[in-house]
Amino acid sequence: MSDMHSESVGYVRETFLSEKEPPLQETGLFKWVRVNLFSNWFYALLTLAAIYVVYVLLSGFIPWFLGGVWQADSIRECREIAGGEVGGCFAVLTDRWYQLLFGFSYPSDKYWRPTLAFVLLFICAAPVLFPAIPRPFMILTLLFPFTAYWLLWGGTILVPLVALAGVVAGYVVYSRLVARSFAIGLFGGVVAAAVVWWLGGFVSEAEPRFLALQEVASRDMGGFMLNMILGVICVSLSLPFGIVLALGRQSSLPIIKWICIVFIEFVRGVPLITLLFVANVVLAYFLPPGTNFDLILRVIIMITMFASAYIAEVIRGGLAALPRGQYEGAESLGLDYAQSMRLIILPQALKISIPGIVNVSVGLFKDTTLVSIISMFDLVGMIRGPILASTDWNGVYWELYGFAALLFFIVCYSISQYSQWLERQLATDHR
Amino acid sequence: MASVTDPHDGGFRLSMLLNDRRYRGLTFQFFALILIIVAMAFLGINLVRNLAAAGLNFSYEFLGDPANYDINQTMIDYTSRSTHLRAALVGLLNTLLVSVMACVTATILGVIAGVLRLSKNWLVRKLMSAYVEAFRNVPVLIWILMIGTVVQQLPSPSAFRGDDPDSSMWLGLIAATNRGIYIPAPIWGPGSLIVIAVFLASIVGVVLYRRYAVAKLYSDGTLLPTFWPSLGILFVPTILAYFLMGQPVSLDVPELQGFNFGGGLQIGRPLIALWLALSVYTGAFIAENVRAGILSVSHGQTEAAASLGLRSNRIMSLVVLPQALRVIVPPLISQYLNITKNSSLAIAVGYADITATLGGITLNQTGRAIETILLLMLFYLVISLSISGVMNVYNASVSLKER
Numbered sequence: 018m019s020d021m022h023s024e025s026v027g028y029v030r031e032t033f034l035s036e037k038e039p040p041l042q043e044t045g046l047f048k049w050v051r052v053n054l055f056s057n058w059f060y061a062l063l064t065l066a067a068i069y070v071v072y073v074l075l076s077g078f079i080p081w082f083l084g085g086v087w088q089a090d091s092i093r094e095c096r097e098i099a100g101g102e103v104g105g106c107f108a109v110l111t112d113r114w115y116q117l118l119f120g121f122s123y124p125s126d127k128y129w130r131p132t133l134a135f136v137l138l139f140i141c142a143a144p145v146l147f148p149a150i151p152r153p154f155m156i157l158t159l160l161f162p163f164t165a166y167w168l169l170w171g172g173t174i175l176v177p178l179v180a181l182a183g184v185v186a187g188y189v190v191y192s193r194l195v196a197r198s199f200a201i202g203l204f205g206g207v208v209a210a211a212v213v214w215w216l217g218g219f220v221s222e223a224e225p226r227f228l229a230l231q232e233v234a235s236r237d238m239g240g241f242m243l244n245m246i247l248g249v250i251c252v253s254l255s256l257p258f259g260i261v262l263a264l265g266r267q268s269s270l271p272i273i274k275w276i277c278i279v280f281i282e283f284v285r286g287v288p289l290i291t292l293l294f295v296a297n298v299v300l301a302y303f304l305p306p307g308t309n310f311d312l313i314l315r316v317i318i319m320i321t322m323f324a325s326a327y328i329a330e331v332i333r334g335g336l337a338a339l340p341r342g343q344y345e346g347a348e349s350l351g352l353d354y355a356q357s358m359r360l361i362i363l364p365q366a367l368k369i370s371i372p373g374i375v376n377v378s379v380g381l382f383k384d385t386t387l388v389s390i391i392s393m394f395d396l397v398g399m400i401r402g403p404i405l406a407s408t409d410w411n412g413v414y415w416e417l418y419g420f421a422a423l424l425f426f427i428v429c430y431s432i433s434q435y436s437q438w439l440e441r442q443l444a445t446d447h448r
Numbered sequence: 449m450a451s452v453t454d455p456h457d458g459g460f461r462l463s464m465l466l467n468d469r470r471y472r473g474l475t476f477q478f479f480a481l482i483l484i485i486v487a488m489a490f491l492g493i494n495l496v497r498n499l500a501a502a503g504l505n506f507s508y509e510f511l512g513d514p515a516n517y518d519i520n521q522t523m524i525d526y527t528s529r530s531t532h533l534r535a536a537l538v539g540l541l542n543t544l545l546v547s548v549m550a551c552v553t554a555t556i557l558g559v560i561a562g563v564l565r566l567s568k569n570w571l572v573r574k575l576m577s578a579y580v581e582a583f584r585n586v587p588v589l590i591w592i593l594m595i596g597t598v599v600q601q602l603p604s605p606s607a608f609r610g611d612d613p614d615s616s617m618w619l620g621l622i623a624a625t626n627r628g629i630y631i632p633a634p635i636w637g638p639g640s641l642i643v644i645a646v647f648l649a650s651i652v653g654v655v656l657y658r659r660y661a662v663a664k665l666y667s668d669g670t671l672l673p674t675f676w677p678s679l680g681i682l683f684v685p686t687i688l689a690y691f692l693m694g695q696p697v698s699l700d701v702p703e704l705q706g707f708n709f710g711g712g713l714q715i716g717r718p719l720i721a722l723w724l725a726l727s728v729y730t731g732a733f734i735a736e737n738v739r740a741g742i743l744s745v746s747h748g749q750t751e752a753a754a755s756l757g758l759r760s761n762r763i764m765s766l767v768v769l770p771q772a773l774r775v776i777v778p779p780l781i782s783q784y785l786n787i788t789k790n791s792s793l794a795i796a797v798g799y800a801d802i803t804a805t806l807g808g809i810t811l812n813q814t815g816r817a818i819e820t821i822l823l824l825m826l827f828y829l830v831i832s833l834s835i836s837g838v839m840n841v842y843n844a845s846v847s848l849k850e851r
Contacts, residue, residue, distance in 0.1 A: 053570035060569045067571045272477040276484060286832040287825045288789035294807055294824075298817040302498045303491040383587035390589075390795060397589055414597040422586040422594070429585035 081105050085416075091409035109413045110420055113404055117420070120239015120394050121403055127171075127231060131242050134168040137161060138249065146435065148442065159184075169238070169246065171230035179217030183210040199355030235313040239394035241424055243313075247395075248382035251320040255381075256374070258321065259328025260367075264358065266329065267336050277329070284326035289384050292319045297391040316388055324381045331373035335366035368443050375436035379429045386425075396421050495818075508823075510814045511536070517809050519800040521716040532810050539805030540827060546719060546801065547788040550726035554787065555780070557727060558734025565739050576735070583732035588790050591729050596721040596797040602626045605708050623702055623709055629720055630702035633713040637696035646689040653681045718799035722791065730787050734780060741776035742768070774846045781839045785832050792828075802827060 041047055055061045084104030088111065089095045095106035110117070119128055141161035144154040163177035187210030195202030238246060265277035284292070296315040304310070339362060347357030367374075389398030400417045404410050410417075499505065511533040518528050523541045526534055565576040583591065605625045623630040661672040690697065702712030745768050753767040754760075794801040795808055803824065811820045 053568070056568065060567075060572075063564075063567070063569050063572050067569075067575050070575065071571075270473045270477050270480075273480050276480065282833070283829065286829040288792040288803070288828055290792045290795075290803060291807065291821060291825050291828065294811075294817075294821050298811070299821055302495050302818060305494055306498055306501055379585070383585075386587040386589045387793070390793070397587070397593070401593070414594075418590055418594045418597070422590050425587055425590065426582065426585045430581060433585070 122237040130168045134165045171232040174228040175221035183213040186213045235311040241396045243395040244385045247385040252378045254321045255324035258325035262329035263332035281326045327377045335370035536806040539802035543801040553727035554730040557731030561735035562738025580732045588729045592725040595725040599721045628716045630709045630712045632699040639693035639696040647686045718797045737779040741772040744775045745771045
């Protein structure tokens with residue numbers, strides 16, 4: 018039988034044809050270019066226009082960057098070295114590097130302190146930022162504010178130590194009392210912290226030289242360091258305030274609700290610059306005669322107010338987005354308001370709010386440049402003030418503004434990339 | 449066993465103010481109110497004492513005094529002899545001017561960039577992403593200063609002089625100089641009113657024609673063309689009227705006179721810098737809103753519309769756009785709000801908006817810090833509250849009617 022078949026169907030091929038290359042139009046780079054760049058005449062036109070734009074940008078940028086002068090003492094020397102060729106005068110960056118980063122009056126032999134604080138910021142923020150790092154490392158994050166204060170402002174180590182002791186005492190009392198009621202726990206914690214701070218104040222006043230770093234006044238802070246200080250402090254302070262304001266705005270108690278609404282709408286309705294004017298010239302009128310706040314402290318208060326109103330609105334969105342059943346489920350378990358918020362509602366609401374919170378933080382960090390308008394010397398203030406006004410560097414705009422833009426871009430872009438990564442990490446729904 | 453569900457065994461006791469959920473809220477609110485009143489009183493008393501100590505009083509009389517400073521770009525008559533109130537008004541109009549200009553261009557830019565970011569063209573997509581990321585991640589103040597520098601480095605008017613000038617005017621109409629941009633100004637001759645009236649009437653005509661077309665479609669199913677007739681109604685009568693009236697509207701083209709340009713309309717350098725910077729900066733944000741809005745319309749909507757037999761342009765205008773707009777418009781309006789608030793950075797390039805006049809020079813000259821800043825905040829509050837009022841009305845009108 019088998020023989021018969023093999024003879025009768027002799028026209029069937031016994032071997033496969035060897036594979037042919039796909040047509041040139043359907044493969045590799047050619048196909049990619051055709052599909053992505055020239056799929057129809059309109060896209061072809063767009064592509065050509067885009068290529069032209071890229072060419073114009075690069076042909077301006079590359080010679081300017083490659084022909085740049087990195088070592089010179091003034092813009093005139095730069096021009097001599099460049100000798101009529103196109104080239105940026107980047108020497109201003111090397112010449113004024115420390116001024117751009119730390120301002121012009123931070124003691125120059127103490128630059129290691131803010132640098133160390135900056136490095137520590139990353140190490141200590143890591144346990145919060147990356148869930149994979151074990152929980153005990155969080156203690157580093159807790160210690161960071163006190164270390165950073167000591168490094169940046171100097172003075173005796175007793176001041177941050179006392180502040181830390183107050184926080185620890187407050188926390189211990191709170192965790193003892195919270196079982197009875199959240200309000201009692203909170204109240205007890207605050208009282209305990211206040212008592213420790215008050216008593217500790219005498220100790221640190223009595224021993225001002227104990228393990229002391231050289232003190233640096235707030236007005237000596239400047240450059241990009243000032244932007245970082247304002248950004249980090251105001252964002253971290255505005256989070257708790259924002260949560261409280263958001264809860265207040267959602268509250269069923271009319272007076273508390275209206276206080277929060279008026280505050281939030283007022284702050285969101287005015288530009289930050291007017292609030293900075295308030296910090297600069299008006300705030301002093303509202304404080305008891307004789308009190309003398311640092312300008313930097315007044316600015317921190319105002320920016321924190323500003324940021325917490327925006328964060329409150331973001332978190333309110335998160336609270337509103339939670340299904341009603343979560344609130345009802347928490348109540349039906351017999352949890353009281355504080356418990357249900359702490360254990361059920363806020364963890365979920367904050368998770369939904371992460372993109373919004375990051376947006377506000379990035380916006381806030383960018384807005385710290387506004388302090389240059391009330392003549393503080395942050396990065397932009399340093400550029401506009403001492404550097405561009407000096408006879409040596411008057412006229413070097415692009416290099417300086419480009420550098421400032423690059424610094425902000427790096428920070429803001431990495432924050433937004435991190436937030437996208439975190440969103441993917443926290444996504445619990447399987448879509 | 450005593451029932452725990454019935455606490456009414458002995459009427460109201462004082463401890464219930466703390467422990468009973470029904471009354472605890474009242475206690476909290478009472479203390480919050482007391483706290484706020486005490487804080488307000490504390491600030492108020494300090495204010496009174498500080499003002500008394502400095503020999504100041506709280507009054508707005510300074511608004512009637514002569515301002516004694518010049519403003520480079522004004523929309524209404526203003527001299528240095530005018531009052532501070534007049535100066536504030538000039539600043540207010542300037543703020544509104546730059547905000548409206550920036551809103552228009554930022555929207556155009558944002559819509560184009562947002563749509564192109566979704567394009568299938570790889571290069572264009574990447575280019576637009578680069579634009580959006582570059583502008584969103586750098587402070588607007590730096591952009592304002594940078595663009596201010598660009599505008600500063602435009603050629604001076606003298607570069608336009610001579611037989612072989614270094615610079616020439618665009619289309620022979622527009623001159624971009626470091627003293628500002630000069631554009632042709634229209635001259636309204638006699639009879640131009642009629643041309644304008646005809647143009648306004650044609651706009652009404654277009655609306656009426658479109659309504660008629662829709663009514664016709666719904667009543668007997670005939671589909672009238674809309675695009676070309678609309679265009680015709682809009683322009684043909686106006687052009688006819690223009691020539692019938694003997695070309696009453698002409699252009700006053702800027703011309704080089706001596707060391708500067710004369711004629712035409714001068715748009716000051718600070719205004720250009722602020723306007724461009726706000727437009728490109730906010731355009732990047734609007735692009736993201738537009739992109740999110742278009743992506744929010746699920747693909748099933750498009751497919752369902754196609755399976756109903758709609759053509760692709762009708763799918764866009766009848767199905768996708770109405771749903772996308774509901775997502776796009778609220779953040780768009782809050783971007784407009786941001787433009788208005790960011791325009792207060794005008795002070796960095798020397799544009800005389802209300803922050804620069806009232807909150808800057810007037811404050812420094814009169815020393816009336818509290819009064820001027822209160823007034824300034826009030827102005828911005830009124831603007832933002834009215835814009836958010838508009839937004840609430842819009843949201844209510846487009847929100848999904850849930851059952």
